[in-house]
Amino acid sequence: MSSNYLICTGCQKEYPLDRIFPRCDNCFEPLEVRFVSTKKFITDKALFSRNILEHYAHFYPFSEIEQKLSLKEGFTPLIKADKLSQLLEIDNIYLKNETVNPTWSFKDRGTYVGVQHALSLGCDTIGTLSSGNMAVSVAAYGARAGLKTIILVSADIPSEKIGPILIYHPILIKVSGDYGQIYYDSLKIGRELGIYFLSSDVPFRVEGSKSIAFEICEQLDYKVPDYILIPTSSGGNGRGIIKGFLEFYEKGLITKLPQFICIQLAGCAPIYQAWINKEDSVSTIKNPVAIDNAIANPFPPSGKALLRLLRKFRGIVTTVSDEEALSGQLMLAREGIFAQPAASVSIAALQKLKAEGVINKESRCVAIITGAGIKYTGILEKHNFNVAASTLEELKDIIISKLAD
Numbered sequence: 001m002s003s004n005y006l007i008c009t010g011c012q013k014e015y016p017l018d019r020i021f022p023r024c025d026n027c028f029e030p031l032e033v034r035f036v037s038t039k040k041f042i043t044d045k046a047l048f049s050r051n052i053l054e055h056y057a058h059f060y061p062f063s064e065i066e067q068k069l070s071l072k073e074g075f076t077p078l079i080k081a082d083k084l085s086q087l088l089e090i091d092n093i094y095l096k097n098e099t100v101n102p103t104w105s106f107k108d109r110g111t112y113v114g115v116q117h118a119l120s121l122g123c124d125t126i127g128t129l130s131s132g133n134m135a136v137s138v139a140a141y142g143a144r145a146g147l148k149t150i151i152l153v154s155a156d157i158p159s160e161k162i163g164p165i166l167i168y169h170p171i172l173i174k175v176s177g178d179y180g181q182i183y184y185d186s187l188k189i190g191r192e193l194g195i196y197f198l199s200s201d202v203p204f205r206v207e208g209s210k211s212i213a214f215e216i217c218e219q220l221d222y223k224v225p226d227y228i229l230i231p232t233s234s235g236g237n238g239r240g241i242i243k244g245f246l247e248f249y250e251k252g253l254i255t256k257l258p259q260f261i262c263i264q265l266a267g268c269a270p271i272y273q274a275w276i277n278k279e280d281s282v283s284t285i286k287n288p289v290a291i292d293n294a295i296a297n298p299f300p301p302s303g304k305a306l307l308r309l310l311r312k313f314r315g316i317v318t319t320v321s322d323e324e325a326l327s328g329q330l331m332l333a334r335e336g337i338f339a340q341p342a343a344s345v346s347i348a349a350l351q352k353l354k355a356e357g358v359i360n361k362e363s364r365c366v367a368i369i370t371g372a373g374i375k376y377t378g379i380l381e382k383h384n385f386n387v388a389a390s391t392l393e394e395l396k397d398i399i400i401s402k403l404a405d
């Protein structure tokens with residue numbers, strides 16, 4: 001095998017890079033990319049001048065990239081959240097604001113890198129199985145690349161999430177049945193029909209997520225934070241972020257690793273359940289009840305692989321309730337960021353872990369804000385916002401009384 005290859009995260013079996021099927025033939029665990037660069041440093045120090053595959057070219061196994069594919073994904077802001085620091089009594093909180101990606105979630109990084117791989121293999125059809133964010137992202141990049149795009153969604157997807165997928169003209173199919181089974185069947189059908197299914201644990205999607213870690217290191221001038229808080233559903237993004245820090249560590253660009261905190265919603269927490277029960281496998285959650293299905297995969301395909309990483313690198317897995325996630329959404333809005341509940345669990349977990357004494361006042365924390373609230377406005381009814389009303393005659397008095405509240 002050459003120095004660039006895919007390796008099974010379970011049994012370490014190696015495969016060539018031009019493989020589409022994302023899992024191991026031997027043990028069926030997800031594969032990941034191994035790429036050995038002879039160069040130590042990133043291509044230049046100027047962020048934003050290039051796209052992620054150009055800027056971090058020495059960490060990706062592409063000999064050439066399709067220039068027209070990029071929608072300027074990644075290079076998202078790292079915002080210091082002083083009001084949250086004051087509120088939660090944690091000195092340094094940073095928000096990695098993934099809501100500003102082209103389709104408003106972190107998924108664009110993995111889609112961009114995955115579609116580059118698909119194009120390099122000459123594929124003309126891509127697809128995904130998604131509850132929302134990934135579907136929008138794959139549909140957008142499929143349109144951009146001029147590829148036929150199959151989007152499978154679960155039958156219970158909220159109706160407001162359908163239109164933002166269809167706007168990009170994919171072939172969209174609502175599939176009823178067990179979500180975990182749909183995932184495996186989609187891989188099988190993809191293999192038979194030659195469709196590159198860019199699902200959550202595809203090696204090159206995970207490669208996209210690792211750029212989140214690279215950027216955080218650069219944005220903090222290589223001073224690694226104590227904690228990285230990662231909303232966790234299928235587990236692919238967490239795998240990518242951890243892989244990114246490991247690659248910078250192995251290259252000597254950083255001198256320590258952060259502690260990785262994965263957060264799930266209590267109503268659908270299969271990785272957390274395996275974590276606290278000290279199990280290696282992840283069991284399917286029957287009848288999950290969670291406020292935002294963007295963080296409610298009942299059978300996370302990368303669950304086992306993520307558990308292995310978290311155990312090896314002193315990770316933490318925790319849960320927050322639906323109510324705490326909604327509270328986190330309101331807290332983030334006070335910093336000017338409108339995140340979806342799935343992304344707001346990072347802030348809810350900061351509050352919880354500080355109260356539990358896991359995170360202390362001096363800790364430096366980076367919360368990954370994975371997706372925008374604009375994706376799921378139906379949920380805002382839960383907040384019971386107050387709206388004042390006025391006639392023109394009363395307006396001045398009402399403003400004065402409201403300002404005094």
Ligand SMILES: [Zn+2]
Nearest residue numbers: 008011024027
């Ligand atoms: Zn294997």
